Structures are given as structure tokens and as C-alpha cells.
Amino acid sequence: MALIDLKNIHKHFNMGEENIHALNNINLSINEGEFTSIVGTSGSGKSTLMNIIGLLDLPSEGQYFLDGVNTTLMTDDDLSKYRNQKIGFVFQSFNLLPKASALKNVEMPMQYASTYNKDISDGMIRKMALETLDKVGLSSRVHHLPNELSGGQRQRVAIARALVNNPKIILADEPTGALDSKTSEEILTLFKELNAQGTTVIIVTHDSGIANRCRRVLSMSDGLMKDSVQVKI
Amino acid sequence: MIFRKILVNSAEAIVENKLRSALTMLGMIIGVMAVILLVSVGTGAKRYITSEFESMGTNVIMVQPGKTDKKNSMGPPVSSSKGKLTLADVEALLKKSQTLSAVSGVMFGAGVVKTENATNNINIFGANDQFNQIFNMTISEGDFFTKEDEDSGRRVAVIGHNIKESLFGSGTALGKLIKVNESEHRVVGIIKATGDKLGFNVDDIVFIPTKSSLRLFNTDRLFGVRASAKSRSGMDDAVAELTAILKERHNGEEDFTIVTQVTMMESMNTILNMLTYALAAIAFISMLVGGIGIMNIMLVSVTERTREIGIRRAVGARRSDILKQFMIEAVVISVSGGLLGIAISMLITYTLHFFLPGFDMRPPFWILPPAFLMSFFTGIVFGVWPARKAAHIQTIDALRYE
């Protein structure tokens, strides 16, 4: 069974008189362990799709099964729990808490995890956060505030935060959009490594260089999606 | 999230936003200070007035001619034309009473006192030899009147400290003649500097024997009668006996009003309690203003931190986690403000008391727990709305918020 299963998903935005059909009948299945990229022009609906997959937003119509469970029927608390445990989200603008250190930022998802699972102790949280920061190559920056870090380092903190609860899925919406090409390359390598360890990765990108290196590319255009599987990577 | 963790988080958030937190706390600091200081003023005034009463002599019974309505018996009643107390009443009390230790008729009026060198506007107070005993006055030079002075209506005077100073300076006054409303009196005693004693400045009074004073004012109608019970516990008996004796003399009619320390204290307390309530109401309002201040700044804080809320929700915070976070923040701020307010008002009142020992506005300790609880509940009451608002922001909208 597919890890992510979207069936006839529509998303409308009402902007006063205007109705934007941001997603138009999306059907999509992604299996565990895939590395998928989403491309498309600005405004084509990529972020809208990612937000729905990441349970940050709800579809206007259609069904979304995550790990076999129909998320459209979930309560708000269940959605929070799924976001906490199954999904790691990486944003273009990092979205770190500006006044919290790298370590505190990475600990945060685990703090919330500990409310679902009482076995998670403060010591474990600290240990996991440090390990994860080490994994993304930031063990020497744990006590820095976001504004004391470079763009690439900030995105690594954000990736560590997405990873710390061991999610099945990493969703990255233009994660390299604010980074130079060398740093982008490093971040992409990091995602590749994570994928190699079994994490399902979906990445929205403008960078055709990145898209070309994914086996599966989803092209968005005006709310419609075209699915293509490349044979050659 | 576990309560302790949120507490730590909110403490961190408060430290991270020092200025905003300080401003928010200010409202609560002022609110709690208002509560404590106003209550302190109320109880301080009460304490002061109570001690004034007690210094007057504890077993004092005052009898005024005329019957006043019990309901508006605040303070000494004003004498009415109906009912009349005379020296004969005083004599009857002195003769028949078993429960009274001293009885004096009193006269009271404004007057002028003169020597060859000086003139002074003063209060003339007619009293007999027992008066001194009733009101605990200390004589610094000479003596108070004797029974003979009273009985024969001698023109002698016992004068207050200020009068002595202004008429005689540092010279001797004892034995000198002064003119009280043009009638010559010989100074036989000087009262030790006392200051205000229940509305009168004793230092500005010239005491003369009751009989002389009646003659001076050309009347047989006493201003009132003052007596003291033998003991404090015998107060009720003394009042009953006094009433009985006077009633018998007044053809069974109770055409006089008895005011004791107890009744005076009661009516004084009524006034003082009203004052304290009024102050408490003002304090409550300032607490309310402090609470609204907290609510305002928490609302601003929620808007400012919309993105943070989005981030927290995105990584797994439930609505209830966000609600708790903002509630606890509001309570931590208001309670810290409350504690600071308590500390500052203690500091102010104790410092004042240290430098001005007569000025005792130190807060009573019973006010501290309510002041603390009030800041706590203000935090809860005024934190709910902002916290609910924070909890109900849509995750995606919060993340897109610029």
C-alpha cells in the first residue's frame, strides 16, 4: 500500500469575488522510500499540494490517505499528532524560532512528542537533538541563534528539526530557494542521504538540475499535475 | 506539553521579550500596589484613630443632653433644646453611683484669654476636679483643680501647653493671673504637651472649674457629662446605672444620649470601613486596568508571534498546547508583576516607616495572600481570550503570516 495516497483532491481559495482553483483533481500515490520532486511555475499549486500532503492544510474536496489512514476524517488533535510523528516539513524561509538556539529549535518537535509518549524524557530529547544536529553537520553550532548562522546552516537546523522525530516523510518546499548553488548542492546531498536511509522525500524545486536527478518528477501547471518517471538518473 | 516545560518555555519567552514583559507587568505591579497601599492607608487610618480613642481613656462614658436618633448616632450627638443636664445631675451621679469612678459636668465654648502682654483666642473648657482622672491628662506643673475649687467655683485655671507658651513664653505661669473672657483667673496648673486628643487640641484649651464656667457663660445648662466606669468590664453596668439615675431625676424620661467609647468606636469603625471599601473599590478598578493591560499586550503578542504559533503547530503542537502556553505566559507575567508589586509596596511603606516612625502605613499581612491571588486570577481571566485567539489561528495562515 502506498504511503501517500491522494484521490481526486481539489483545493479552492476564495478571494472575495474570485475563486482560485489551486488544485484541480489531483491523484497521486507515493510509496515509502521514494524520492520525488515537484516542479512547475510559480503559482501553479506546488505549495498548496505540499501543505495538504503535510497536513498543514485541508483539501476542499477529495480524500487523502496517509499510511493507510483517511486524514480527511481526522480531528485537529489527530492532525497535530500526525504532523508531529509522521511528517518533517522543511520550508523555503527556514521558519526557525528566531529567539531560540539551534538546539532548542530542534528539540521543539520532541517536546511536543513527549506529550504523546510519556516515555520520552528530557534527557532523550537533548540527546536526540544533539545527534540529529550532528547528522546534519552542525554539532559545533548547537547554541547559536538562527541569526548567527548562515543560510545553509539555518536550513540544516530546519532539516534537523524535521528529522528529529524520525518521520516517514520529509516534505521540503523549495528548500534551496534562498541558498546559493554550492550550498543547495550540499542540502540536496543531505536529502539524498536521508532517502538512502529509507525516508520518503518530496521536494519542490525550481532547479531543473535538482529535478533531473530525481527518479520521479511531478510537474504542476495551473493546478493540474503531470506525473513522469525518469528511467535515467 | 508537560506543565513544567511550558512554565520554563514561558519564562524563557518572557526573558526573550524583556521590554514587552516589563510593560505588561507594570500594569499588574501598579494594580497590586494600589490594592496593598490603599488597604494599608485604610487600616493605618483605622489603627491611628483607634489608638487615639484609647489614649483618651478607655472607660469613658459621655452623656449629652437631648435624645438623638440611634441610626445617625455617628460621633457625639449635638445637644438639642429638649433635655437639660445640670450640676445637680452630676451631684446625683457622684452621690448614688456605685459603678462610676469619676464624674464631671463639662462646659465648652470659645473665648479669649489675656495677660498684660498677650491676647489669645482659645477654647474654654469647664470641668471639675475629677475630669483629669477621666481623660488621663498629665499635669506638668502645679495641680489640677481641687474639690474646693469646684465647689466654691473659684476662678482658677489649668492651661494647655501652647497657651502657656504663647502667654508666658519660658517664664513662670503658675500663680499668675489671666483674663478669661474678661474674668480674672489664677493659673494653678499646666498640662503637659499632648497634642490632638479626639478632635481637641488639649494644648490650646483653658480648663476652669465647671461652676466658674457656668457663671462665665451665664447658664445652668451643661454641655454634657463625662464619667468613667470603674472597670472596662463594668462598662455596661455603669451605663445602665447612669441611665437609671438620670432617668429618675428627669421624670422617667430618657432625654439624654449616652455615648461610650464602644459606641463611638463602632460608629467610627463604620465610617472607616466605608473608607476602606471605597479604597478597595478603587484598588479593584486599578487591578482591572492592569488586567486589561495584560490582555492588550497578550493580544499584541499573539499577533506578533503568529508565525511562531504556525511553526509550533506545524511540528505537532495541538490547539490546547498553544492555549496553555499563552495562558501560562499571561499568568507568569501577572504573578511576577503581582509579586513585584507586593515587594515594592512593602519597600515603600517600610522605608517610610523607618524614616518617619509616626507614619505607619505598613500593609497588614492578611492583604498579601489576596493580593497575590488577585494577580493570579487576573492573569487567568485576562489571559483566556488572547490564548484562545492564539489557539484558533489556522496553521497554514499562521505560517504564511508576514
Ligand SMILES: Nc1ncnc2c1ncn2[C@@H]1O[C@H](COP(=O)(O)OP(=O)(O)O)[C@@H](O)[C@H]1O
Ligand atoms: N491562502 C491562500 N489564499 C488565496 N490564494 C492562495 C492561497 N494559497 C495559495 N493561493 C493561490 O493558489 C495558487 C497556487 O499557489 P501556490 O500553491 O502557493 O503556488 P506555488 O507554490 O506553485 O508557487 C496561486 O494562485 C496562489 O495565489
Ligand SMILES: [Mg+2]
Ligand atoms: Mg510555493
